[in-house]
Amino acid sequence: MGTRLDRIRLERFAGAGERLARAVTAASVSFGRGLLWLLAAIIVGCGIWMLLPLSKGNTTEPVKSDLKSDLKSDLAAVEPATPGDAAAAVPPTAEAPASAELDHLRISSQTWRRGGLGSKALVTFTLRNDNDYAVRDVEIVCAFVRRDGTPLTVRSRVLTDTVSMKSRKTFARIPVGYVNVNADQAKCSLVAARRA
Template identity: 60%
Template sequence: MKSGLGRIGLGPFVGNGEERQRVQAATSIWLKRGLLWLLAVSVVGASVWLLMPPSEGNVVQTEPVKLALASDDSASPISASDTSALEAAGLDRMKISSQTWRRGGLGSKALVTFTVRNGNDYAVKDLEIVCAFMRRDGSHLTDRSRVLADTVSMKSRKTFARVPVGFVNVNADQAKCSLVTARRA
């Protein structure tokens, strides 16, 4: 006894068994090709996802910033509250004299332009800066840091133009950058 369900979905191919086999073969070929394309797209997507850099997100700093001026052979961080150690280290003779920032990279990256003044009797290198980004009302959003592998000569100043410091929140309206560490050149 036949129920007639074999004819569903075959459209005009209702004829003999040879036509049904041809339709089933064509359907299986398209199904195999579709699965191969799905596999290829998923492999490419997974590869791109693995190669992307990790998201920085909103970073909350839980411990106080350590200030240090380290020579090539020793690196000893100094607490920000110890001003006598700061004077001995010479970081107090370095400052950022002017700074501006703008957006780049389709508005998602911060590009900072600033001038570093070195009042020390020696050149410094590997400057680390930290930029704090805030909303228009002054509430804190995120911090981004960057190490500049460049040398600032003694008793001089150097301008760093459009330095990318990282991704910033779309609500960021203000930025304040400060020097954190440096090493003798």
């Protein structure tokens, strides 16, 4: 009689396991089908949303801008016509007295390198002041180009340091901003300066 009770207990246990396995299988199949239907509904909804016309409040005309010509005009404004003609580098919005301070002020040497995981430009240059007075608030503009000469980025920076009269000062690793990853060369020019 003891073996018969053991056999009944095992049959009940086996029957419960089979019922549980069937329930789990049925639930997973229905859950998988539900996920497939949800994915199909999302795809159809996105497709319909993309095909709907925009309302009048949300319509925007695409801005057509020739970036290459814009950068070339910026570079033309930055680079002097001749090496000694620094007044040509002053944009039309700059003040007239600022160009007077640029007469005997020039960048004698310059280099640049990448910083900030390769996205920022760090410029090192030597500023030479041949004036009879000190200058401060020197504004520089750096134009970055590709290896083939195609303009990419133009960045400006105002340096608040003072450069004494008849002297030179080296500015090391000055961050001028984010640059395009394709930038290969940089050319910095003076734009404005004030008497100290």
